[in-house]
Amino acid sequence: MPHTEGLFISFEGIDGAGKSTHIEAVAQALEAQGRSVTRSREPGGTPLAETLRQLVLNDAMDALTESLLVFAARRDHIQRVIAPALAQDRVVLCDRFTDATFAYQGAGRGFDLGVLQTLEQWVQSSGDASQGVLQPHLTIWFDLPPSVAAARLARARVPDKFESQPLAFFEAVAGGYAARCEQDPERFARINADQSPEAVRKDVMAALAAKGFLSGAPGA
Ligand code: TMP
Numbered sequence: 001m002p003h004t005e006g007l008f009i010s011f012e013g014i015d016g017a018g019k020s021t022h023i024e025a026v027a028q029a030l031e032a033q034g035r036s037v038t039r040s041r042e043p044g045g046t047p048l049a050e051t052l053r054q055l056v057l058n059d060a061m062d063a064l065t066e067s068l069l070v071f072a073a074r075r076d077h078i079q080r081v082i083a084p085a086l087a088q089d090r091v092v093l094c095d096r097f098t099d100a101t102f103a104y105q106g107a108g109r110g111f112d113l114g115v116l117q118t119l120e121q122w123v124q125s126s127g128d129a130s131q132g133v134l135q136p137h138l139t140i141w142f143d144l145p146p147s148v149a150a151a152r153l154a155r156a157r158v159p160d161k162f163e164s165q166p167l168a169f170f171e172a173v174a175g176g177y178a179a180r181c182e183q184d185p186e187r188f189a190r191i192n193a194d195q196s197p198e199a200v201r202k203d204v205m206a207a208l209a210a211k212g213f214l215s216g217a218p219g220a
């Protein structure tokens with residue numbers, strides 16, 4: 001039986017891992033099976049959160065300020081978009097979520113993981129203790145060697161504040177994702193992103209099918 005209740009799926013990886021095109025393919029595959037899909041991203045997804053995104057991506061600030069801004073954006077995004085969509089049994093596909101904060105602000109910038117955990121609990125709780133802390137049902141992690149990602153980015157676009165960081169920063173961010181994956185292996189599907197787009201897409205669809213979130217031939 002395909003899953004029919006609200007579903008929250010996040011997509012993660014270092015800059016240049018190539019997740020965006022695959023998110024759209026997942027959206028279309030789910031819609032073809034009759035699901036209503038909400039596409040969103042972080043930081044962003046609401047007018048307030050998109051305003052905060054511009055600050056986080058372009059302005060110099062310390063890691064605590066950065067963490068507070070991404071979590072403030074997340075709070076607004078959860079309240080206005082993610083929670084209402086899940087309550088209507090929609091599928092929410094989110095380009096990045098809290099794992100990015102642990103990877104970028106935590107591992108990349110060296111910010112205190114304990115503080116991030118506290119913020120995660122505050123921001124992702126609804127106030128109703130029985131509901132616990134909101135987490136994605138599945139996180140698709142596009143794992144790519146930072147040197148390969150850097151070569152892709154160099155060809156691609158004008159870099160923002162994070163994309164222009166040195167390779168060592170992305171080595172640390174990749175380590176941050178690996179650590180989050182290790183802590184919650186049930187939630188994570190690690191995808192080898194160092195393959196052709198077709199092979200990556202097939203693996204992504206297979207990960208969704210393995211969870212019962214897509215039925216039929218994966219990659220169709
Ligand atoms: P994007 O380019 O994939 O849309 O991501 C925006 C950038 O923001 C990306 O470089 C990662 C960074 N980021 C953080 O540093 N912390 C976060 O919590 C999130 C969601 C993104």
